[in-house]
Amino acid sequence: MILLSLLTASATEVELLAEAGMLANRDPAYEIFGYNRSMPSVGLATAIRPSADRHVPVALVASWHHSTQGAQVYAPTARGFAAGFSTDSFALGPRLDVDIGEVFSPYITAQGMVVRGLARFDDEPNRNDNPGQTRYGGVAPGLLSLGGVEFSTPDIPGFSAEFVWRIELGYGLVGRIDLGDAGSMKPGGFVARTGMGVRFGRSGR
Amino acid sequence: MLLLTLLACGWNQIPNRDEAGLDFPLWDATSALPTINGIYVSLPYSGGLALVPAQGEARLVDIGEGRVSLLDGIEGSDVVIALVERTWCDVEDPKDLRKMDTVADCPYPDRVINTDVMAISTGDVLSTVSIGGRYNRVAFSDDARFAVAYLDLSDPNLVLQGVIDLTSVVVIDLANGNSQLVNVGFATDQIRFQTDGTGQTTGAVILSRSEVAQVDLSVDTWEVQTTYNLTLDPDSVVLPSDVELTPSGQYALITVEGQADLYALDLFESSINLIELAGLPADLEVCESVDLTVVIYTNTPTVEVFDHERFDVESYTLDEPVNQILEGDGFVVLYSDNGRKDAYRLDLITGDLVEYRLENPPIRMDLAPTGEFAVAFTRAESGGDGLYDNRPGMEILDLSGNETQPYLLEGVGVGLAFAEGDGRLDALILQEGINYLYQLDLYTGDAQTLDLEVDPVSIGSMPGGRFYITHTSPTGAMSFLDPSTGDISGQYGFATLGVLDPIELVEAP
Numbered sequence: 192m193i194l195l196s197l198l199t200a201s202a203t204e205v206e207l208l209a210e211a212g213m214l215a216n217r218d219p220a221y222e223i224f225g226y227n228r229s230m231p232s233v234g235l236a237t238a239i240r241p242s243a244d245r246h247v248p249v250a251l252v253a254s255w256h257h258s259t260q261g262a263q264v265y266a267p268t269a270r271g272f273a274a275g276f277s278t279d280s281f282a283l284g285p286r287l288d289v290d291i292g293e294v295f296s297p298y299i300t301a302q303g304m305v306v307r308g309l310a311r312f313d314d315e316p317n318r319n320d321n322p323g324q325t326r327y328g329g330v331a332p333g334l335l336s337l338g339g340v341e342f343s344t345p346d347i348p349g350f351s352a353e354f355v356w357r358i359e360l361g362y363g364l365v366g367r368i369d370l371g372d373a374g375s376m377k378p379g380g381f382v383a384r385t386g387m388g389v390r391f392g393r394s395g396r
Numbered sequence: 397m398l399l400l401t402l403l404a405c406g407w408n409q410i411p412n413r414d415e416a417g418l419d420f421p422l423w424d425a426t427s428a429l430p431t432i433n434g435i436y437v438s439l440p441y442s443g444g445l446a447l448v449p450a451q452g453e454a455r456l457v458d459i460g461e462g463r464v465s466l467l468d469g470i471e472g473s474d475v476v477i478a479l480v481e482r483t484w485c486d487v488e489d490p491k492d493l494r495k496m497d498t499v500a501d502c503p504y505p506d507r508v509i510n511t512d513v514m515a516i517s518t519g520d521v522l523s524t525v526s527i528g529g530r531y532n533r534v535a536f537s538d539d540a541r542f543a544v545a546y547l548d549l550s551d552p553n554l555v556l557q558g559v560i561d562l563t564s565v566v567v568i569d570l571a572n573g574n575s576q577l578v579n580v581g582f583a584t585d586q587i588r589f590q591t592d593g594t595g596q597t598t599g600a601v602i603l604s605r606s607e608v609a610q611v612d613l614s615v616d617t618w619e620v621q622t623t624y625n626l627t628l629d630p631d632s633v634v635l636p637s638d639v640e641l642t643p644s645g646q647y648a649l650i651t652v653e654g655q656a657d658l659y660a661l662d663l664f665e666s667s668i669n670l671i672e673l674a675g676l677p678a679d680l681e682v683c684e685s686v687d688l689t690v691v692i693y694t695n696t697p698t699v700e701v702f703d704h705e706r707f708d709v710e711s712y713t714l715d716e717p718v719n720q721i722l723e724g725d726g727f728v729v730l731y732s733d734n735g736r737k738d739a740y741r742l743d744l745i746t747g748d749l750v751e752y753r754l755e756n757p758p759i760r761m762d763l764a765p766t767g768e769f770a771v772a773f774t775r776a777e778s779g780g781d782g783l784y785d786n787r788p789g790m791e792i793l794d795l796s797g798n799e800t801q802p803y804l805l806e807g808v809g810v811g812l813a814f815a816e817g818d819g820r821l822d823a824l825i826l827q828e829g830i831n832y833l834y835q836l837d838l839y840t841g842d843a844q845t846l847d848l849e850v851d852p853v854s855i856g857s858m859p860g861g862r863f864y865i866t867h868t869s870p871t872g873a874m875s876f877l878d879p880s881t882g883d884i885s886g887q888y889g890f891a892t893l894g895v896l897d898p899i900e901l902v903e904a905p
Binding site for chain 2: 219220222223224225226227259260261262263264265266267268269270271272273274275310311312313314315316321322323324325327370372373374375376
């Protein structure tokens with residue numbers, strides 16, 4: 192409802208994007224989930240500018256990313272099992288951007304983050320009802336600091352939506368996620384994200 | 397589009413697009429140690445120790461940063477003893493050390509391991525004794541007063557690092573936590589404890605290569621009281637293979653590898669008697685109830701019985717050699733797990749010898765607690781032509797007669813326990829890869845099966861009459877059985893406790 196009212200409000204610019212990305216995870220505890228030292232993710236993002244006037248260079252950005260990494264784990268004298276680690280990251284913060292020409296705008300953003308981590312282990316991944324499925328969850332705060340560029344299609348007269356594509360790089364700092372009796376996990380480090388979507392409500396430049 | 401993609405990937409499935417290899421399994425099903433409070437199991441990957449109760453949640457024992465290298469129990473006590481290895485990194489530059497958190501961060505040559513002995517009860521650490529160095533075996537006295545930690549070089553999993561003292565053991569007084577290094581000889585192999593008339597431990601007999609040390613534990617400062625040299629030739633090496641103390645504690649009876657002699661060490665008079673045997677000994681058993689020692693031989697079809705006064709011998713001729721002894725009350729059952737099919741019951745009081753001929757060669761045999769039956773798991777016989785010959789089996793030996801009762805099994809027998817009560821004597825049988833427990837009343841032959849969720853590994857009894865069954869699950873699975881009702885409850889996933897908590901380095905002492 193809120194989103195709809197924002198979309199219909201003529202004085203508000205709204206972006207909706209589907210994203211893909213990654214966050215590094217160098218925690219030694221992460222090694223059981225595979226050789227990959229990063230957490231690949233997909234998600235959704237939105238950016239809301241209170242005024243469609245591009246001379247106001249601040250937008251509020253929010254995103255949700257879901258990452259999942261898993262492996263078939265082998266150990267001596269035991270048959271293999273599945274281990275997976277997934278996160279849901281919710282981020283919110285301001286974005287400072289500047290338009291260069293009609294289609295190109297670099298930006299920087301700093302966002303507060305809440306990360307929910309979930310570690311899962313399954314001794315028979317091909318069965319759904321086996322009792323040997325365990326999971327440990329926890330939540331930790333974090334900070335996301337990103338710089339990026341956004342490309343958008345030129346204005347189409349009489350049409351208020353634009354296609355946008357953006358790519359951003361930066362650093363993610365996540366607190367240690369307490370995963371109960373299993374231990375803990377501290378992802379963090381290099382972040383890369385890219386997204387495609389539409390922008391509504393921009394007034395003509 | 398995005399949601400469709402996610403759904404297609406299977407949102408709730410753990411993706412297994414990657415692979416990971418671990419140096420250690422998450423848990424060691426063979427290390428299960430039953431107590432009244434539950435089953436203790438070591439977790440080799442995380443280094444920890446878990447207590448798995450029959451009811452309630454499994455939990456970790458707080459052992460600190462380290463790896464449990466050995467877990468052992470004291471009979472009749474709910475106290476378990478764990479050897480915990482703690483690692484510190486011996487690097488010269490403190491800047492390098494600041495970059496290291498976990499043991500994996502420290503290069504192998506720089507790792508230094510110290511050992512703590514921990515006494516644990518009801519999942520809590522009662523006491524910790526630091527004994528330094530590297531030890532992989534602990535022997536306990538029957539009264540739970542003393543423990544002796546030593547390095548067993550025959551352990552195939554032993555990984556040696558750094559400088560190691562091979563001639564000393566650590567004696568620990570579990571009552572007050574005192575410990576002391578005692579020099580006993582090169583490559584300690586086996587340890588037995590001496591007791592006085594009241595059952596209190598007074599000394600330890602420690603076997604090393606070519607010598608035996610008798611340590612006096614009744615004094616404040618423990619020291620070697622007598623050293624017995626098993627050879628006078630410094631160029632020859634004598635490797636003890638087995639040792640038993642006689643019930644009076646006067647003699648230590650020792651067999652050695654490749655030698656047809658029995659060393660009888662008189663611990664009171666500090667002398668050695670050498671007794672000639674009928675062949676190379678395969679096993680030695682001191683039978684306390686009749687104060688006799690039974691010796692069997694690897695390649696000689698003979699069993700010899702010695703008394704403990706003059707070591708007079710009674711010799712019995714068998715049809716086939718045997719290499720295993722099961723001790724009953726006043727009798728022994730003898731068999732071979734080396735491909736032979738004969739088994740024997742020898743009455744040590746009357747001298748009566750009964751022969752049993754099994755259909756297939758046994759791989760394991762257990763004596764029922766009443767002494768009325770022995771149960772043998774047999775293996776398929778290569779080259780056999782009958783149905784029975786080609787399948788794993790089980791045979792019940794009726795020890796009151798000379799009959800055996802063979803059974804075919806679906807899988808190789810891997811676990812056996814006995815349950816008594818209500819006029820029943822049940823054999824609880826587990827088979828490899830078979831998801832049920834076979835419960836057989838040995839008196840009536842009545843049998844039933846109890847379904848199991850996961851393939852079994854072993855079965856053992858708990859104080860209080862319950863049984864626990866370990867399973868093949870790599871993330872931990874254990875069942876608890878009440879044989880009187882047939883109720884089975886399960887605990888699963890406990891081996892993942894601590895799995896995301898890598899072992900950290902400790903500070904240098």
